[in-house]
Amino acid sequence: MKKLRWIAAALIALVMGLTAVASAPTAAAVGETYTKVTLGCGYVDIRNISSTKIEIMYGDPSADAEDGTFLLAAKKTKRVHTSRTSFIFLALDATGTTLLEGPQTTYTPQCVTAKTPKISGKTRVGETLTAKPGTWAPAGVTFTYQWYRGSKKIADATSSDYVLTAADKGRRIKVKVTGALDGYQSVTKTSKVTAKVKIGHLAASTPVVEGSATVGAALTVNPGTWSPEGITFTYRWYRSGHLINGAKESSYTPTTADLGKKISAKVTGRLAGFETKSVRSAATSEVLLPV
Known part of the structure; x- marks a missing residue:
């Protein structure tokens, strides 16, 4: 059925003040807008912006028959997939007897060929x-x-x-x-979503105790290079492998209780989103009295 051609012919006749073919739909009052069109790659979205159900007819303006028709409820949108670079569509009332709007010519844009990232x-x-x-x-x-x-x-x-x-x-x-x-x-x-993100791993160096292992001489622990940036450090000191109570700073001054013992330090790094990591230094030589 050559619907598109005879509806277009009927419109021309109406515009020119001629008598339309009796079988053609009649034209509605001019002024109201019924549809809104959004163009995409390989598709046209047609939205019914009116408050009444309408029928949409669409296809190639040079073809003998329409590509298709569908009813479109008020305030609803339908996507028409098409490989055509241009086609026309018309809006009729729900019975298909009254031409409400059209014909409108739409142009689907040329699109890049894409891959899923x-x-x-x-x-x-x-x-x-x-x-x-x-x-x-x-x-x-x-x-x-x-x-x-x-x-x-x-x-x-x-x-x-x-x-x-x-x-x-x-x-x-x-x-x-x-x-x-x-x-x-x-x-x-x-893209597809990834697996759940896991807790991070800190990259740590082995800390080094600097200074002379002598009673009254301060020892300092150097954490070395850790990454990423922003890590905060805490410290604990040990006397021949045993925790020294209260020794929680980056420096420690040996006392007579440390004579003959070896001193070491543990550095702990913390950063949000990362596992807490602790690394022990090598021990000093035995602590001596000052000369």
């Missing part, structure tokens, strides 16, 4: 995740990134790499990649 890297606090967009076409597509913790955007996480923080522990991460190219519709693809 992948995420590489260890899902552990302190590690770096990297978004890999894959191969998009045509050549010259530029990418932008947005990382998500669950369903929420992560503030300022808009590069291809993302360093996992304490806030990510126990959460799943995903990334949205948008490809853009002049003359083409931008396309956004979302």
Whole structure:
């Protein structure tokens, strides 16, 4: 049935003040808007913005028959998938006897060919995740990134790499990649979510006790280089392997109780999102009296 052509012909006849074909739908009063259109890559979203049910008819303006028809309830949207670069649609009343709006010509934009991005890297606090967009076409597509913790955007996480923080522990991460190219519709693809982010591991050095093992001479423990930045340290001192009560600072001054004993220190590093880590120094030589 050549619906699209004869409805278009009926419209022309009405506009020109001619008598329409008796079988054609009649035209409604001019002025009211019934539909709102949103274009996307390979689809057109048609929304009924009126307060009444309507029928939508759509297809190729040069074809003998429409591609399809559907009823659309008030305030509802339907997505029409199409490979056409252009097609027309008309809005009729629910019975299909009154032409309410149209024909409207829509143009589906030219779109880049996209891949679903992948995420590489260890899902552990302190590690770096990297978004890999894959191969998009045509050549010259530029990418932008947005990382998500669950369903929420992560503030300022808009590069291809993302360093996992304490806030990510126990959460799943995903990334949205948008490809853009002049003359083409931008396309956004979302990766799969990662496994839950695990607690991080501190990188630690073996601490070194500096100073002379002599009664009355201060010893100082140097923690060495730990990472990442921001670690806080606590200290405990030991006398031949036994904890020295109250010795909790980064320095310790041996007393006569330490004569003939060897002194060592334990350094403990703490940082939110990371496992607490403790490392013991090597022991000093036996503590002597000053000369």
